[in-house]
Amino acid sequence: MNEISRKKAELRAALRKARLDHAAALPPQVSALVFRQPPAPLLALVPEGAIVGLYRAGAGEAPATSYTRFFHERGHTVALPRVVKLAEPMHFHVHSDPWGESDLEAGPMDLRQPHLTAPVVVPDVLFMPLVGFTERGDRIGQGGGFYDRWLADHPGTLAIGMAWDVQRVDTLPVEDHDMPLAAIVTPTRIYGPFA
Ligand SMILES: Nc1nc2c(c(=O)[nH]1)N(C=O)[C@@H](CNc1ccc(C(=O)N[C@@H](CCC(=O)O)C(=O)O)cc1)CN2
Numbered sequence: 753m754n755e756i757s758r759k760k761a762e763l764r765a766a767l768r769k770a771r772l773d774h775a776a777a778l779p780p781q782v783s784a785l786v787f788r789q790p791p792a793p794l795l796a797l798v799p800e801g802a803i804v805g806l807y808r809a810g811a812g813e814a815p816a817t818s819y820t821r822f823f824h825e826r827g828h829t830v831a832l833p834r835v836v837k838l839a840e841p842m843h844f845h846v847h848s849d850p851w852g853e854s855d856l857e858a859g860p861m862d863l864r865q866p867h868l869t870a871p872v873v874v875p876d877v878l879f880m881p882l883v884g885f886t887e888r889g890d891r892i893g894q895g896g897g898f899y900d901r902w903l904a905d906h907p908g909t910l911a912i913g914m915a916w917d918v919q920r921v922d923t924l925p926v927e928d929h930d931m932p933l934a935a936i937v938t939p940t941r942i943y944g945p946f947a
């Protein structure tokens with residue numbers, strides 16, 4: 753492992769803990785209100801008819817289900833990531849039932865994901881979970897490289913991060929393969945859109 757990877761692994765562990773502790777400490781009446789619907793400056797980044805990729809949050813992650821239902825109700829095709837093996841790329845599959853989630857199955861890491869049979873799509877706008885971020889739009893994720901590889905393969909997609917405020921750090925080690933974000937939303941702020 754090189755120096756940067758070691759540093760990233762350390763940061764990831766600390767930030768994952770901060771994220772989990774923060775989410776667990778939120779009073780239910782607060783968690784019910786945050787990330788309810790995308791704020792107007794973010795909505796302006798989502799063209800009519802755009803395919804919108806989101807995620808099914810795991811423990812501690814910023815919840816994305818309300819945004820998913822919101823875009824689905826507005827007539828957008830919504831999609832969620834599906835991962836099979838670490839070595840295989842992640843794909844986005846149509847999520848047809850954001851209210852009942854009857855179209856999801858158990859995936860790795862306790863994540864729920866669409867079945868293999870749901871159509872694969874390429875989101876125009878992608879809301880993604882962060883482990884850490886900077887106010888300039890640098891990000892660090894779970895460490896699988898799934899999002900970095902997917903974004904490298906789909907440079908036309910606009911990437912928006914969702915996070916708790918406690919996940920912000922002053923600087924992150926950046927490697928050549930790291931793909932920056934177009935904007936970040938937290939319960940209190942919007943960072944970007946970056947030019
Ligand atoms: N909500 C949500 N969905 C998401 C992500 C995410 O961060 N959040 N992902 C963001 O990437 C992808 C899933 N990421 C994954 C990352 C690692 C492994 C994995 O198998 N890791 C270990 C096993 C660890 C364990 O089971 O405890 C391994 O290295 O073998 C699987 C999926 C797609 N969906």
Ligand SMILES: Nc1ncnc2c1ncn2[C@@H]1O[C@H](COP(=O)(O)OP(=O)(O)OP(=O)(O)O)[C@@H](O)[C@H]1O
Pocket residue numbers: 760891892893894895896897898899900901904927929930
């Ligand atoms: N475009 C790419 N092509 C090939 N490998 C990549 C690419 N992007 C990232 N990787 C590999 O993925 C692994 C994890 O990368 P990194 O530490 O940046 O994770 P991360 O940004 O936290 O993960 P993610 O992108 O899933 O959120 C690294 O071993 C890296 O070499």
